[in-house]
Amino acid sequence: MNRIERKFASLEERGEKALIPFVTAGDPNLETTEKLVPAMLKAGADLVEIGVPFSDPIAEGPVIQKASKRALDAGTTLVKIFDLVRSLRRKTDEPLLLMLYINCIFRFGTERFFQLCAETGIDGVIVPDLPYEEREEIQGTAEQYGVIPIRMIAPTSRERIAMIAAGAKGFLYCVSSTGVTGMRSRFTTNFQEFFGNIKKYAEIPAAVGFGISSPEQAKQMASYCDGVIVGSAIVDIVARERENSVPKVADFVTSLKRVITK
Amino acid sequence: MQKVGRYGEYGGQYVPETLMNAVHDLEAAYEKYRHDPEFLDELHRLYREYANRPSMLYYARRMTEDLGGAKIYLKREDLNHTGAHKINNVLGQILLAKRMGKKRVIAETGAGQHGVATATAAALFNMDCEVFMGVKDMERQSMNVYRMKLLGAKVTGVESGTGTLKDAINEAMRDWATNVDDTYYLIGSVMGPHPYPMMVRDFQKVIGEEIKSQLQEREGRLPDCVIACVGGGSNAMGAFYDFIPDKNVRLVGAEAAGKGVDTALHAATIAKGTPGIFHGMKSLFLQNDEGQIAPVYSISAGLDYPGIGPEHAELHRTGRAEYVAITDEEAVQAFEYLSRMEGIIPAIESAHAVSAAMKIAPHMKKDQIIVINLSGRGDKDVASIAKYRGVPLNESD
Numbered sequence: 001m002n003r004i005e006r007k008f009a010s011l012e013e014r015g016e017k018a019l020i021p022f023v024t025a026g027d028p029n030l031e032t033t034e035k036l037v038p039a040m041l042k043a044g045a046d047l048v049e050i051g052v053p054f055s056d057p058i059a060e061g062p063v064i065q066k067a068s069k070r071a072l073d074a075g076t077t078l079v080k081i082f083d084l085v086r087s088l089r090r091k092t093d094e095p096l097l098l099m100l101y102i103n104c105i106f107r108f109g110t111e112r113f114f115q116l117c118a119e120t121g122i123d124g125v126i127v128p129d130l131p132y133e134e135r136e137e138i139q140g141t142a143e144q145y146g147v148i149p150i151r152m153i154a155p156t157s158r159e160r161i162a163m164i165a166a167g168a169k170g171f172l173y174c175v176s177s178t179g180v181t182g183m184r185s186r187f188t189t190n191f192q193e194f195f196g197n198i199k200k201y202a203e204i205p206a207a208v209g210f211g212i213s214s215p216e217q218a219k220q221m222a223s224y225c226d227g228v229i230v231g232s233a234i235v236d237i238v239a240r241e242r243e244n245s246v247p248k249v250a251d252f253v254t255s256l257k258r259v260i261t262k
Numbered sequence: 263m264q265k266v267g268r269y270g271e272y273g274g275q276y277v278p279e280t281l282m283n284a285v286h287d288l289e290a291a292y293e294k295y296r297h298d299p300e301f302l303d304e305l306h307r308l309y310r311e312y313a314n315r316p317s318m319l320y321y322a323r324r325m326t327e328d329l330g331g332a333k334i335y336l337k338r339e340d341l342n343h344t345g346a347h348k349i350n351n352v353l354g355q356i357l358l359a360k361r362m363g364k365k366r367v368i369a370e371t372g373a374g375q376h377g378v379a380t381a382t383a384a385a386l387f388n389m390d391c392e393v394f395m396g397v398k399d400m401e402r403q404s405m406n407v408y409r410m411k412l413l414g415a416k417v418t419g420v421e422s423g424t425g426t427l428k429d430a431i432n433e434a435m436r437d438w439a440t441n442v443d444d445t446y447y448l449i450g451s452v453m454g455p456h457p458y459p460m461m462v463r464d465f466q467k468v469i470g471e472e473i474k475s476q477l478q479e480r481e482g483r484l485p486d487c488v489i490a491c492v493g494g495g496s497n498a499m500g501a502f503y504d505f506i507p508d509k510n511v512r513l514v515g516a517e518a519a520g521k522g523v524d525t526a527l528h529a530a531t532i533a534k535g536t537p538g539i540f541h542g543m544k545s546l547f548l549q550n551d552e553g554q555i556a557p558v559y560s561i562s563a564g565l566d567y568p569g570i571g572p573e574h575a576e577l578h579r580t581g582r583a584e585y586v587a588i589t590d591e592e593a594v595q596a597f598e599y600l601s602r603m604e605g606i607i608p609a610i611e612s613a614h615a616v617s618a619a620m621k622i623a624p625h626m627k628k629d630q631i632i633v634i635n636l637s638g639r640g641d642k643d644v645a646s647i648a649k650y651r652g653v654p655l656n657e658s659d
Contacts, residue, residue, distance in 0.1 A: 054553075054554065055423065055554040055555045056423065056428065056429075056432050056540065056555050057432075058278075058432050058435045058436060058541075059278050059436075059439070061436075065422060069422075072554065077552055078552050079552075101540075101553075102276055102539045103538045103539045103540050103547075103549070103553040103555075104552065104553045104554075105553075106537075106538060106539050106544075106553065107536070107537075107538050107549060107551065107552060107553030108551075108552055108553060128278050129276050129277060129278055129539075129542075130276060131275065131276070131277060131278070131279050131282045132279070132282070133275060133282070134274055134275060134276055137539075152278070152279040153279060154278070154279045154280040154282075155280075156279075156280050156281075156282075156283050156284070156442055156443075157279060157282070157283065158283060160279075160282065160283065164279075175279065175280060178280050178439060178440055178441070178442050178443075179280070179439055179440035180436045180439060180440065
């Protein structure tokens with residue numbers, strides 16, 4: 001069993017929901033990321049999603065786009081991110097995932113990429129521009145190295161949900177609404193129906209992401225599914241507080257975990 | 263077995279899950295209408311009566327005599343309504359968008375030619391239109407920005423990245439993912455996820471078909487060489503496609519070498535690119551060894567793109583087409599040369615193809631024939647070429 005599967009199993013046993021915060025690696029620098037990840041885990045995060053910066057992040061809103069640019073300008077590379085993961089693994093045994101665009105894997109070398117994931121301790125990858133039909137680009141290699149490619153479901157997926165859910169591992173990343181990542185003041189998706197459909201087919205937990213920026217929203221969303229992913233709201237704190245963001249991010253994570261656990 | 267939407271290894275459908283049903287709906291709609299007589303009738307009527315097709319095939323006598331080699335013909339796509347080949351594809355896609363019940367079209371644009379063509383068709387069909395354009399391109403193509411506004415389109419400047427075509431595409435894809443229910447993304451080149459590379463090529467292949475029949479009428483034979491400029495590659499794909507089975511016809515794409523392919527300032531994807539997956543497709547891209555897309559450069563906003571359509575990547579791999587890189591300086595010289603020699607001011611994009619022909623023609627025999635696809639007209643470029651040459655223009659007079 002992979003760390004992701006173990007984590008969800010133990011959360012289910014305790015009747016808890018997963019909190020999955022996201023940070024962009026290398027924003028404002030890798031030293032800060034190295035402090036942020038353990039601080040978030042200590043503050044109540046169950047899994048952490050580490051974003052690999054990309055020059056052209058087409059699925060991201062302005063907050064993560066800018067973080068990506070700051071990280072690249074600071075000289076962040078995938079090789080350095082694997083070094084970061086290696087050193088994080090000395091401090092934690094919680095599940096760590098990479099979020100990155102398919103070109104970053106393909107150009108790096110798919111085999112070399114997953115070999116390094118396994119070696120440094122990455123448990124899963126989220127690739128927003130790799131849909132189900134193109135999954136073979138990485139699936140075989142990922143499985144060979146024990147890394148889970150997390151599948152995504154969107155409000156527009158409709159009849160595709162059954163196909164995507166079949167054989168999926170770890171958890172399903174359910175996108176809250178159409179569009180890109182970023183904080184939203186309200187949602188127009190009918191979540192009852194959306195998660196009703198997903199639950200009909202899914203044999204694994206479902207977590208929701210995109211646009212969840214406050215404890216109130218996190219609480220509401222957690223009521224429909226098994227976990228909540230929070231990205232832009234955290235990245236926004238890092239953008240404002242930079243190297244000094246660690247305590248503020250930890251406080252925010254605590255406030256999120258508190259409401260979704262109740 | 264070749265997978266649908268693949269050109270060898272290249273092509274595919276690499277888009278976020280949010281867009282997958284939209285891409286499949288588009289595929290289904292295109293399959294339904296691509297051979298539909300009523301659809302094709304309407305398209306060909308628009309080609310004739312609105313876009314001014316067939317475009318002329320013009321024998322460039324002075325240029326031919328001056329270069330002293332092959333006979334040179336110009337395929338006058340610059341004489342199309344809106345001034346470039348872009349209208350061919352736009353009319354096809356807007357008819358499709360209409361039949362799919364979409365209310366709003368969005369487009370990316372580099373030089374502004376595709377944006378102008380889209381804004382034009384949206385006006386004609388009474389649809390909302392928003393065009394995304396890099397802020398750097400808005401500055402160097404300000405006249406086209408105003409043309410789009412005049413036609414009733416909203417032009418949204420994109421500041422991220424290098425403020426050029428690639429960034430405009432990023433933003434258009436983000437908008438599409440946000441407004442996927444009522445919005446049709448009208449891609450302007452043979453790029454993006456399947457079915458766009460195939461569909462845009464199909465709507466542009468009329469160029470090559472016309473060249474073939476017009477030349478047959480004039481010379482009673484096939485050309486020896488067809489030359490077109492390549493950014494994403496739509497005018498080249500349109501000019502080449504009908505000649506692919508004619509193995510004796512040499513196909514030459516001219517890409518942008520900017521300040522030189524050995525500098526950091528170029529957009530020569532075939533010369534310097536490597537395989538990657540970006541903007542919905544597997545193809546060749548200018549990128550670093552970790553897959554970060556390179557900031558590219560060309561004097562021509564229409565060729566200033568770090569990738570190339572997947573079918574071109576495959577034509578290059580198999581050797582069926584060859585690709586040459588033309589520098590800014592060479593393109594500007596060709597721009598000036600064609601203006602003086604034939605009284606035709608070409609788009610700076612098309613001037614790259616003219617320059618390639620100027621290099622190739624003298625090495626060919628006098629009974630051989632080159633066709634240059636003159637993809638667009640150069641009015642939009644006059645101010646920036648004057649600037650390049652250091653000639654002050656006082657536009658407030």
